[in-house]
Structure formats: structure tokens, C-alpha cells
Amino acid sequence: MVGGSVPVFDEIILSTALMNQVISFHSVSGTLVCQAGCILEELSQYVEARGFVMPLDLGAKGSCHIGGNVATNAGGLRFLRYGSLHGTVLGLEVVLADGTVLNCLSALRKDNTGYDLKQLFIGSEGTLGVITAVSIQCPPKPRAVNVAFLGCPGFAEVLQTFSTCKGLLGEILSAYEFMDAECMWLVRHHLHLTSPVQESPFYVLIETSGSRAEHDAEKLNDFLEQALRSGLVTDGTVATDQMKLKALWALRERISEALSWDGYVYKYDLSLPTDTLYDLVTDLRARLGSQAKHVVGYGHLGDGNLHLNVTSEAFSRSLLDALEPYVYEWTAGHRGSVSAEHGLGFKKKDALHYSKPPAALRLMQQLKALLDPKGILNPYKTLPAQA
Amino acid sequence: MVGGSVPVFDEIILSTALMNQVISFHSVSGTLVCQAGCILEELSQYVEARGFVMPLDLGAKGSCHIGGNVATNAGGLRFLRYGSLHGTVLGLEVVLADGTVLNCLSALRKDNTGYDLKQLFIGSEGTLGVITAVSIQCPPKPRAVNVAFLGCPGFAEVLQTFSTCKGLLGEILSAYEFMDAECMWLVRHHLHLTSPVQESPFYVLIETSGSRAEHDAEKLNDFLEQALRSGLVTDGTVATDQMKLKALWALRERISEALSWDGYVYKYDLSLPTDTLYDLVTDLRARLGSQAKHVVGYGHLGDGNLHLNVTSEAFSRSLLDALEPYVYEWTAGHRGSVSAEHGLGFKKKDALHYSKPPAALRLMQQLKALLDPKGILNPYKTLPAQA
Numbered sequence: 001m002v003g004g005s006v007p008v009f010d011e012i013i014l015s016t017a018l019m020n021q022v023i024s025f026h027s028v029s030g031t032l033v034c035q036a037g038c039i040l041e042e043l044s045q046y047v048e049a050r051g052f053v054m055p056l057d058l059g060a061k062g063s064c065h066i067g068g069n070v071a072t073n074a075g076g077l078r079f080l081r082y083g084s085l086h087g088t089v090l091g092l093e094v095v096l097a098d099g100t101v102l103n104c105l106s107a108l109r110k111d112n113t114g115y116d117l118k119q120l121f122i123g124s125e126g127t128l129g130v131i132t133a134v135s136i137q138c139p140p141k142p143r144a145v146n147v148a149f150l151g152c153p154g155f156a157e158v159l160q161t162f163s164t165c166k167g168l169l170g171e172i173l174s175a176y177e178f179m180d181a182e183c184m185w186l187v188r189h190h191l192h193l194t195s196p197v198q199e200s201p202f203y204v205l206i207e208t209s210g211s212r213a214e215h216d217a218e219k220l221n222d223f224l225e226q227a228l229r230s231g232l233v234t235d236g237t238v239a240t241d242q243m244k245l246k247a248l249w250a251l252r253e254r255i256s257e258a259l260s261w262d263g264y265v266y267k268y269d270l271s272l273p274t275d276t277l278y279d280l281v282t283d284l285r286a287r288l289g290s291q292a293k294h295v296v297g298y299g300h301l302g303d304g305n306l307h308l309n310v311t312s313e314a315f316s317r318s319l320l321d322a323l324e325p326y327v328y329e330w331t332a333g334h335r336g337s338v339s340a341e342h343g344l345g346f347k348k349k350d351a352l353h354y355s356k357p358p359a360a361l362r363l364m365q366q367l368k369a370l371l372d373p374k375g376i377l378n379p380y381k382t383l384p385a386q387a
Numbered sequence: 388m389v390g391g392s393v394p395v396f397d398e399i400i401l402s403t404a405l406m407n408q409v410i411s412f413h414s415v416s417g418t419l420v421c422q423a424g425c426i427l428e429e430l431s432q433y434v435e436a437r438g439f440v441m442p443l444d445l446g447a448k449g450s451c452h453i454g455g456n457v458a459t460n461a462g463g464l465r466f467l468r469y470g471s472l473h474g475t476v477l478g479l480e481v482v483l484a485d486g487t488v489l490n491c492l493s494a495l496r497k498d499n500t501g502y503d504l505k506q507l508f509i510g511s512e513g514t515l516g517v518i519t520a521v522s523i524q525c526p527p528k529p530r531a532v533n534v535a536f537l538g539c540p541g542f543a544e545v546l547q548t549f550s551t552c553k554g555l556l557g558e559i560l561s562a563y564e565f566m567d568a569e570c571m572w573l574v575r576h577h578l579h580l581t582s583p584v585q586e587s588p589f590y591v592l593i594e595t596s597g598s599r600a601e602h603d604a605e606k607l608n609d610f611l612e613q614a615l616r617s618g619l620v621t622d623g624t625v626a627t628d629q630m631k632l633k634a635l636w637a638l639r640e641r642i643s644e645a646l647s648w649d650g651y652v653y654k655y656d657l658s659l660p661t662d663t664l665y666d667l668v669t670d671l672r673a674r675l676g677s678q679a680k681h682v683v684g685y686g687h688l689g690d691g692n693l694h695l696n697v698t699s700e701a702f703s704r705s706l707l708d709a710l711e712p713y714v715y716e717w718t719a720g721h722r723g724s725v726s727a728e729h730g731l732g733f734k735k736k737d738a739l740h741y742s743k744p745p746a747a748l749r750l751m752q753q754l755k756a757l758l759d760p761k762g763i764l765n766p767y768k769t770l771p772a773q774a
Binding site: 026028029072073075079083084086087088096100101102103104106107108109110111112113114115116117119120122123124128140142143159162163166167168169170171172209210211212215218219271272273274275300303304305335336337338339340341342343344351352354355356357359360361363364366367370382383 | 415416459462466471473474475483487488489490491494495496497498499500501503504506507510515527529530546549550554555556557558559596597598599602605658660661687691692722723724725726727728729731739741742744746747748750751753754757770
């Protein structure tokens, strides 16, 4: 997305693909220790066979490595329920710039001995050290999973539905995703998917994960009844079987693929206060007019994370100039983050100052100089070049 | 506990007691931003009145400051459910050693712009900077809370009961605490509390927190039925009303107070693999014999956290020599942590190497030198003096 792992000039690429072994798994605590090159989906299958799930899940699961997930602090679809990797990663083994192996591969849930060094490497995109092994806390596998797909008449109703469902679904809510009508048009037009509900300005996907099917169904039904009765939701469908569940998730997960069929894509991954999250999309549609083919908004609403995407037939310099720095300034003006979960990499490193003050940037540069004095680890990435 | 905030030689004490204002609270997302001197219990009351709870709770809540909680990465009673402060703290404002104000007081759930600097200060015990404000994610207040207090015939049954209850209580399980028979003797003898169940070698306190009382009660009853039928549990009682609930929690929470009435107390706060967690207590009883008045074990079993306490009439050098480094070596031999949630402070800083390798210790010293070159921030603490 931001080219964090793509060579730009003279870099040497280091692959961890052969470091793909599970080191240990504890079947009571759910602690998984594995090498960095393990593929996320394979780890998921491994722990699911043992009654657990990985605390993260994302569209790229079939190819992404757990080491890369940790290095980029990947967010994804389970963030709302299980939280950030800063909380679920228990330990790391990291090779430092001078070749030292830093073994902080603890399998303990709690450890307050000195500074929590592993945190430095989570989300630093390989610029401070190379992650070679990961210890991670896996939650128990939910016995019942339900997905509801709903149509909402406006963004205000999307927000109110979120409040209502937090109240009524409580601890079983595991995802709250939204997409606008243009996203639905894109997946129908380019991927020939079918919408399971009436045409609406907005769509919401809600997932519940719980330990007892009948309790979860009762909570979900009560919520749907209230949401429909109060007009927050105009149409909806619920899935409990695997096939239909996957079909509903596909509508949300394959938006990115549909966009790539639409032309050149300008991608932004923003954190914004949920109340004003969609204003930027509306604002940009007016600003860009016919310059853009599509301006769409979707994402992890439960986490305040907007994926804003703009398409045009081909790359256009003037369209890019209309987008940047406008999008970044708008985000900074709303005290948001110009990169919620994708990281900065090469393309967005110079946008860092929109979300972090000079003192923070200075400390980041100092940490980089301390840990990688020769600048050999993922150079040209994450931090802007020093003045 | 480890004297982290107590002056030892020539330090100047900095109080944040007057920095006790809530800066903002967002009633949909549950994000609280407040000054560092706010008292945890007051924050709890503030957010509970608005339908949320603090993600941490501990015995000292009536006096401890949120800034200190974050600086020491406090664990406590809700860790099992809501996880570590590394996951729930969203942002910090920190004053660095040179007086720079580092404003990373983000209220966003997701922010991948550059290194996650706040993590450096969580658990570094004030040795890298002074936390002046905290932004923290509060989970919704559970509508129903139940507590079960159970007697178990042995530690193996305590462990099996944990597995059973994770399976049947699932997402509503919010605490799994254990205490041994000697702990019960101490709270009965010194504090005149009454045991609500038959005398047993071990006791377990289970708390559930959920969004729907009848579902939670059904899950809890099914669990209790199975635990009693299979002999994992020999006696038990359940509380749903506030008074009885508090009385049951008091048995566990007031152990520390009862110990202080028993004589001089040698305190250890260890993380160990749950399977072997209690072996150390048994082992020490045999090793110390009549030298010790009491050797007791209790703690947050769900997190692998053992509070091991030894009492004697008065301080005894030979008893201390029998305990240290034996306890640390035993813990290191089981790949545990010599400080699970209490930190190192002054008393345990030299035990750091039992849980962290030399490369980690070196990097910690480098970070300290970078952030506090003159060594003015909480000196003599956390890290051993450099050779």
C-alpha cells in the first residue's frame, strides 16, 4: 500500500519465507511462538485446529507473514474485539543492525522487568531491527459466529446503529464495518457480486463471536428488531452458515480488488473521530467533481478507521495535487492520523508531520540513529530524510 | 512494593496531585483524556456514571494516580479481560529530561504514523520522562457482574477449573483469581473475615461481566454444575448483589493487608507458566521449614501471575539469604519473570538479568542514556547501575 517492503533504490531484500516453523503452542494459555516467515492464514488454521484464533485477520492473510504484520502493526478485521498488536504480542526475537540477536521472545502475559523493548519494533516497519520470531496471545475460538449485513439511510444512522449495537451486543460484537453505495456499485459492477439487501446510501456489516449460539442469536435478533423498528436500518440479512457468512464478508473485503479494476487508485487510510469521519468523503466529491471517477469511503468504523479511495482512468498529476496535501491537512485539522493501519513506508513518510509534532519526530530520528547508526535497515522509509 | 516512587538518597519528589482534571471524555467511543494526577477510583466513578469502566482496577485504586499506573504498567484485576495498558493507552503527554513537552496525547484507536513513542514510557517507571497526561480507551460498563467463590481440592483442579470456565464462560469471564488455604487463614485470623465456603486447600474467585444478566447467569450456572459434578470444585457460592460481591472480593483483595499484620513480609511478584506456578510455593515451604512463619501463594492465575509472600516475626538476614537468589533462579529456570506487574524500582533492579538477556539490558541502558543523559529522572531505579 505504501511500499514499505518494496525496494526503491539500492536496497537488498531479505526474505523470511523459509523461516516458517511454529516453535511452540500452549493449549491452555493459547500462546503461540513462531518464526517470522509463517503465513498468517496457515497460523490461523494451526491455532483453529487447537481451539483458538489469531488475534488479527486481514484480507492479505493468504500471503502476508506474521513478522511483517508485527513490523507494520497491522490492524485488520478483528481489531475492534482483540485490540492492537501492542497488546497481543507477548514477545519478539529481533536481529539488530549490528547483528546482535535480541531475544525478548517471552511467552508470559505479564512481564514488568525493565523497558518493554519489543514495543519499539512493533510498527517500526523494519527500520529499527529485523523481526525473526514472534510470541503472540491467541484468544479462544468462538463457538458461534454470526454476520448481519444491513442497509442504512444515512451516515448519521450508521453511527447510531453502532451505539445501539454496542449496547445490545456488548461483549460478542467482533466487527463493525461500513461501506457506501459507491463501494457496493464497484463490487457489483467489477466483480459481479450481488447485494443481499435493498439499495441504500450506506451498508453496515456486523459480526458477532461468542461462546453460546442461542445467546448470541437472541442478542442479535433483539438488536435487529430495535434497529429496524427505529428506522436506523431499512433492510437486513443475517448469516450463520459458513458459505453465506463468507459471501457477506466478500462484499466488504473485496472492495479493494474492485477498486483496482476501476482505474488508477489514490488510497488513503485515515483515523478520524467517528462523528466526522465521512464528511471528508462528501467534501472531496464536491471538491474533485468530474476529475475523479469515483470517491468512496469504507472501513473499520468501530475503530474510527476510514479507507478513502479515489479513482481516475489513469494517473493524473492535477488530481493528485487536488488531493494532497488537502486530505492530509483536513485530517490534521480534525486531529486525525494520516495512517491508521497501513504505515508510512516510502510514499507517506513526508506526511508524518501532519500527525506528529516536531518533538516526536526528533525523538524518532534519535531512536533510528541509536538503533541503526549506518542507516542500513529499510532505508528511505517511515521517517522523512533529515534536513 | 519495590519503592519505585520513594526517594532513596538525594532525589527531589515531584507530585502530580494537583494535576487532577479530566480533559475530555467521548461518550460514544469511551475515550478518556485526563491529567496524570487523577486518582484511579475517581476516574472509575467518572466514567461509570457515563456507562463505561476503566480498563484497569487494583487494590490501591483509592490513592493511586493514573500517571503512576501507566508509568509502572500496572496490571491488576481486569487484565484478563481488557489486557495490558500497552494496548488500552491511546496516547500520552510526557515531559522529557530536557524539559521538552512530548505531546502524543492522541485519542485515536489506530495511528501508524512513525514509531509508537508512548510505548517507551509505559512501564519505564518515570526513568525516561514524566507522564503529565493520559488518553485511555474505556470499555462499556457491563450490565451484569457475577462473582463465584469456590473451593478446590488441589492445584491441578484449580488449573482444570480454569480451562473449563474459559470454555463455558467464554467472553464474559473477567477475572480468575486463586488463593491457597494459608491465605484464607490469614484473612480470617488477622482481619476476621469469614470464609463463605467449606475449608479447602485452594480457593478460586471467578468474576463474569456481561451485557445481559440472564445469559450470564445461565452460563455461570452451567459451568458451576459441571465443575461440581466432575469434582473439580467441592463447594461454592455465587454473588450478584453489590454487598455480597464486595465481601467475596475482599477475601482476595485484602490478603496483602492481612500479611502486613503477620510480621515482616518478603514479597515476590512473579510470572510463571501456569502449570508449574504453584510448585515454587510447595518447594519453598520445604526449603524454609520453620524459618518462615507463613509461605503463601495467590494471584491472577488467568494471567500466569503468582504473588508469593513469606512472613517471619521480624526481618531475618538468613531467611532473606534462603530466599534470594533462590526464588529468582527458580523463576529464571522456568523462563518466568521476576516482576510480573510490580516493576523493579530500587529493590529489584539488580534482579533484572534473571529475566532479560545482556543484549536487552544493554539496549535499555542506551535508551536511558539517550532520553536522560544526565540521569536526573528517577535515579537509582529500574536499571542496575552501569559497570
